Amino acid sequence: MKDFKKITLTWIIIILFLIIIIVLYNRMDNQYTEPGEDAPIPSELHPIVEENKVILLDRATDINIDLVITEGMRSFSRQNKLYNQGRSGTGNIVTYAKAGESYHNYGLAIDYALRNSDGKIIWDIHYDGNNNGKADWFEVAQVAKELGFEWGGDFKDFKDYPHLQMTFDLSINQLQRGLRPVIEEADQ
Numbered sequence: 563m564k565d566f567k568k569i570t571l572t573w574i575i576i577i578l579f580l581i582i583i584i585v586l587y588n589r590m591d592n593q594y595t596e597p598g599e600d601a602p603i604p605s606e607l608h609p610i611v612e613e614n615k616v617i618l619l620d621r622a623t624d625i626n627i628d629l630v631i632t633e634g635m636r637s638f639s640r641q642n643k644l645y646n647q648g649r650s651g652t653g654n655i656v657t658y659a660k661a662g663e664s665y666h667n668y669g670l671a672i673d674y675a676l677r678n679s680d681g682k683i684i685w686d687i688h689y690d691g692n693n694n695g696k697a698d699w700f701e702v703a704q705v706a707k708e709l710g711f712e713w714g715g716d717f718k719d720f721k722d723y724p725h726l727q728m729t730f731d732l733s734i735n736q737l738q739r740g741l742r743p744v745i746e747e748a749d750q
């Protein structure tokens with residue numbers, strides 16, 4: 563009888579212990595399940611990026627800079643094609659990002675260039691088409707930064723002068739896991 567009580571007590575302790583472990587495990591799991599996970603890949607620029615792209619074009623026009631947006635939303639397959647360029651394919655290396663590793667793949671980045679007086683698209687960062695003594699390229703970067711873009715010319719490792727992005731404090735890793743920027747509805 564005494565043995566039976568001991569065995570029962572032991573089992574109760576084991577079962578309670580298991581329940582505690584299961585509860586703790588679920589709690590931990592929830593901690594890493596963030597809202598927006600498994601969200602689909604967007605098919606166009608994020609509305610806030612799109613809005614600021616238009617403002618940037620307007621502001622450039624205001625200061626007599628002929629600005630061209632050469633790239634925006636970029637699909638995974640196009641990203642891989644670009645990645646292969648200069649690696650398994652011909653040409654120069656143009657990106658260090660594979661599919662899913664660029665803010666372009668989530669509609670959060672744009673690239674720009676300039677159009678010169680002959681109507682040609684140029685990537686000359688020293689060009690001063692509006693003749694104000696300042697390189698147009700840097701003037702655009704400055705305006706873009708005021709609008710909230712991060713400029714690739716400020717990157718430490720790999721300078722990406724045409725590149726502008728809005729990360730909304732999300733890392734590529736988080737975007738790959740399915741997190742997306744939250745669009746806050748403004749009360750108007």
Ligand SMILES: [Zn+2]
Pocket residue numbers: 633666671672673722724725726
């Ligand atoms: Zn870019």
